[in-house]
Amino acid sequence: MEAIDIENLLLNNDEKAKHFAKENLNETNEHREKCLEEIRKWLTEDQAKLHARMEDQYLLPFLRGCKYNMEKTKKKLVNYYTMRRNVPEWFQNRNPELKEIQDLMKLGVFVPLTKLQDNKLVVIVRTAIHDPCIHTQDNVFKTGNMMMDVASLENIIPAQIYGVIAIFDLYGMDFDHAKEFTPSMIKKAVFCWQNYHVRPKNLEFINAPPTINVILSIFKSFMSEKLKNRIKVHTDGYEKLYEVVSKDILPPEYGGHGETMEELIKYWNGVLLKYKTWFLDDEMYKSD
Template identity: 30%
Template sequence: MADQNGHTDPAPSVDVMAGVPFPAAPPPIYVCTLTPDLEAKAREELQEKPEWRLRDVQALRDMILKEHSSLRTRLDDAFLLRFLRARKFDYDRALQLLLNYHSSRRAWPEVFQDLKPSTVKHVLELGFLTVLPRPDPQGRYVLCLRPGKWTPNDYPFVDNIRAIYLTLEKLIQPEETQVNGIVILVDYTGVGLSQASNPGPLLAKKVVSILQDGFPIRIKAVNIINEPRIFKGIFAIIKPFLKEKMAERFVLHGSDLSSLHRVIPRSVLPQEYGGVDGRLDMTAWTRTLLEAEEEFVVEFCQPEPLEGALMPDSLLFEGEQPEDSYRSLRSQLYYCY
């Protein structure tokens, strides 16, 4: 039973060996599922006080209703808590993050229109991304990206972004992810000039802007492995859009897996990356997303959620990138290659 602060006994931990590798979605009525250790971590790192939690949620809800009454958004406790935790319970910053979250849908319709797992089934089955079944010792799930699996002639890069966004939406549901954050592992095996130059700086800016300023998730580290020489040019595209704190979280390991094992233990990694957790299984996460089809239809396949709100400069993407920029980009990548 939940107490007056919305706290209940924590749900039993998920047994990944029993064939249920990922946490289930939270119940529709909010009850706190954080363990005492995670509550202590949230208090220390996120300024979250259990005795004030629902008061803080109500304060954010009141701000939305008063200042942005035309914003069609979820207002339930569990949803608003994601934004408070992502901004360390700073009401103003949490509100801005929520507005950015909705603004990105209007700013980038080719990503968010009709966004549901069945529309990116080809990306999932190709092996472009997955989530490793075991979290690391800090409780952080590992999102594994393999851009070398993508061939530009097969489908547009925006489909990869749609798959990443759906994955983040699913990952952020459990409260433990909201507190612990996630880790990203990018394996650049097989990436050549065609993959590196295809997205371009405008697309890179869109992706980085949404991840930094438009989504309520804590990205704690981005580990790059097997990066080719061309990665110098790829990172040169991304870095100008990264905030200093995020840029510092990028770690380049090259082909030295022992370096990777110091930050992601071998017990978490599949055999391909020197781990002991079997072969990399792409099917479990694909199944998890596809089975959540209906919840994404409800969340993303509805009328425009934003009315009358102004988008911040970081989320204004109108206009094409000048041809000179692409020419310069390709020259830089050829030099690195």
């Protein structure tokens, strides 16, 4: 893992992103520094039990995701670090060299694109690419969270400033996959999405089976109105998806002209493996 580019993190090299952040996220240099100081003081004096990361690159995503609303930011930080304690099956033992992680990575359960859409990071989540008799849904979510951590660190401005477009490919979804999505699993997933440190802008579901509305209705029952309104289900090909994500950057497997899924999987697995030491260190950051 390379050292963080502070100039990039603070938007000093991107006037367009700086303007966007000011207009849409209430971020200015002065406001950012004031809020960072306040959050650090609050974490140190009132929330030491959270064992939160204190560096700018780990606090700014929460501030930006909450548009610098301090109460919302504090709530999200508490939720996030408490979740890391309460859900060890997703946030502990995250060695990217583990066989179960490598197997799922090579299947391509969670694959970011390397090109952006309107400055946003695009990720493809292949919900049913795995065999549920071999791989648990918890390991699928753990692998996805690990890849999202890495992709957001590698794409600071897209993930933190402009947001993320998630394409959920449901091809191959059958009863064995569907039964893994118990209400408790769905509640856990939605809680994670809503308290994660990126800005989810679009949730696009493709290759949806007829039963998707049953599963989605459970997902929506745990979602905020804002997140519900960002869900779109595509049941008739990819034409409507192309209105959201250009064919120029989508893989050929999705009718696009970008890198193949195989190329993307190989690239991101290589990046993930470089973060082995980072993941080992990261496990200590969670609530008591």
